[in-house]
Amino acid sequence: MGAMGFAQVSHAQEAAQAGDTPVSDEIIVTVQKREQAILDVPIALTAYNGDFIDRYGLDSLDEISQLIPGLEIQEQSPNNPGFVIRGITSDSTEANQEPRVAVFQDGVSISRAVGSAIEPFDLERIEVAKGPQPTLFGRGALIGGIDIIQNKARLNDFGGSIDLSAGDYGLFRGVGVLNVPVITDTLAFRLAATTRQRDGFVTNTLGGEALGSVDTDAARLAVRFDPTPALRVDAIFNVQSDRTSGTAFKSGIFAPPNGDTSPFTPAALNLTAAFDGGKPLGVTRDVSSGTIIAAYDISPSLTLTSTTGYRYFEAFETFDPDGFDYPVLIGGAETKGKQWSQEFRLNFEAGDRITGFVGGSWFYEDGSQRAPLQFDERAAIALLAGQVTRPNPPPFAAFTNQTTLRNVIIGLGAANGVTISVPTATFLAANLKPAHQESFTNTGETTAIDLFGDVTFAVTDRLEVSGGIRWTQDDKETSFRTVLLNGPSTLAGIIRPGTTGLFTQPSGGTGTRSETFDDFTWRAVARYSITEDLSTWASYARGRRPEVIVGSGPAAPGGPVTFGVVDAETVDSFEVGAKAALMDGRLQLDASVFNYKYENFQTTVFDGLRFVPTNAGEASATGFEAAAAWSLTDAISAFANYGYNDAQFDSGARNGNRFRLSPENTFSAGATVGVPVFGLGQLTLIPSYAWQSEIFFDDDNDRATLQAQSALSPALLDTVQNEKQESYGLFNFRAEFRPTDANVTIGAFVRNVTDEEYVIDAGNTGDTLGSPTFIRGAPRTVGVELKATF
DSSP: OTHHHHHHHHHHHHHHHHTSOOOOOOOEEOTTSSOEEGGGOOSEEEEEEHHHHHHTTOOSHHHHHTTSTTEEEEESOTTSEEEEETTEEEOOOSTTOOOSSEEEETTEEOOSHHHHOOOOOSEEEEEEEESOOHHHHOTTOSSEEEEEEEOOOOTTOOEEEEEEEEETTTEEEEEEEEEEEEETTTEEEEEEEEEEEEOOSBOBTTSSSOBSOEEEEEEEEEEEEEEETTEEEEEEEEEEEEEESOOOOEESSSOOTTOOSOTTSOBOOOOOTTGGGTOOSEEEEEEEEEEEEEEEEEETTEEEEEEEEEEEEEEEEEEOTTOSSSOSOEEEEEEEEEEEEEEEEEEEEETTTEEEEEEEEEEEEEEEEEEEEEEOHHHHHHHHTTOSOSSSOOOGGGGGOHHHHHHHHHHHHHHTTOOOOHHHHHHHHHTOOSSEEEEEEEEEEEEEEEEEEEEEEESSSSEEEEEEEEEEEEEEEEEEEEEESSSOOHHHHHHSTTOOOSSSOOOSSOEEEEEEEEEEEEEEEEEEEEETTEEEEEEEEEEEEOOEEEEEOOSSTTOOOEEEEEOOEEEEEEEEEEEEEETTTTEEEEEEEEEEEEESOEEEEEETTEEEEEEOOOEEEEEEEEEEEEEOSSSEEEEEEEEEEEEEEOSSTTTTOBOTTOOSEEEEEEEEEEEEOTTSEEEEEEEEEEEEOOEESSTTTTOHHHHTTTOSSGGGOOOOOOOEEOOEEEEEEEEEEEETTOSEEEEEEEESTTOOOOEEEEETGGGGGTOOEEEEOOOOEEEEEEEEEO
């Protein structure tokens, strides 16, 4: 709730700098499909406006999430972001899996992970609603929703801005905005564009660019057309392109030559020109979308809104999942998807006591993911046989020697209960492939229909109750196929006689399965205004993640694809909260307590080298969140947020484990302090700090008993519980100077002032190879900034 204060602080400071009288201007949100002040919304809600985001220098979604209690956004790469609300992670890239956190852009779902990493520039605001929000967000809102609301074209308002920043690690960011009214009160255009580049932080000793770079370009055209006073139309068109140098997966077991296993030192990741037609390490991703929102006032009490959306994304990522210099495995992920959606919503008022909406929506998605794999059988057999010493493996050339390979094959056969003669082992050693290739492809086609309604009734002037329900029907078709791209694997025949693929057996064609699922979700809320500036609320809601059709490769080469259905995941949420705006709105407080009960909790396990969903049984979460924002004066303000979340499994093999990417405690705070400088202008100091407690990166919590289920051989079992991040905090600092009577601001910034070392992910695909990998977070960066408005 602190966002109300943030909006006031931001506008008041800008007014003070311009020499005008400060005016309180609280942020208005639309999470309940109508304009409301946050104080009047009976939901655990955080909303930041664009002024706040710009003032604190939040250039990416993960930076924004650090200042929102209950929200974590993990940007491993633009191809694989993870959105986490109160312990529930949504990051699946497979075409047949549904998201668990709803991510919207101007009211249109963009929840598919590969298409959801967007540049946050020229924003009006961001709203994060926590807890199941089925009637408000619909698809994917199992445990909450995020709506990223962009600035629309503004009628009768000519102007623009330029924001340029540069720093170390080759950092450069530019944002330009131009708003042009064309016909008074009727037509306007708005063009916004951004570019962001930054070198990687991890040197690759095998050559190429430093790993973990950023190279993003995005542009937006917004059109506003009001042909009559009753009809308002907004059209928004976005494009974004990402090109990065590769994710910095570094092995925590095997050190690079003359190096160590620390994720904060250089890595040695393979560059192979032979992979999938010559694709280098890195990500290429292109996203385009169009949205048309039309609102028509049928009468003063009836408004019909139509929201039409289209989105297309295409991405390819090449990565080295084993994280060290042996050419054990190179992986790729080619993902494509297109989405169409149409929603009609009728908002109504019946007298002074009843408000609400009813509507329906249609959603269509057609997506695919192809995952090519390439491995050097000589490196793989050495690893599977436990011959690669830790932490300093011998040069890979040692395992290109035929005699060495022959002896490794004989030993590996004996370990698997197979006696291999010397002549046979010699023959097999000579036929091990330096580049064996396999691939699996999954597709998902979904057509969904939703009918929904939500009504609020003011029982008295102080008490109001709300209820909503949504019916959803999903028609799903999933296909799955596995292939060997260059013939049988010699290694597979050694360790598993009768098979031809190491990680997947070739299927006898493409298997397809279709299913129809439907169900109801709902919410019930009561809000009581103790005073005009203090209210309490309580809610009960049911959230749901639909059933998942999972395809698997055949047990034997050439066999049929098999399918299973993972039960729908449901959560029952109970939450109470209070909100207050005190001291004439200058002090704003928000607190809530929640309890969640999950049935058929969907987690993921390894199937070969794939992450596939499985039913983990029951789970629960209990937590508390609080936020405060204080505008001490027009030039001095501060905010603070705290979150506690005890989220864990209550049954099955993971009983007692904590949810992945779910810290038990989080805290963030920030301030803006404006100081006049001898009549020349105003200097504004802007510190911020975000802290979180320990997190695990997998639901198995890196327990050895669960690790054994995914390891490809006993020699690869990881018995060290280190795939986690201990508690840490990030301190950022910015300073801005704005001369009197000028529209220019100059500034400087330092991110991660103390140069804190932390990781943003651990384990990953390398875990199943006995080489868990770690991805470092950003080190200290410094830079300067210039802003101008006109």
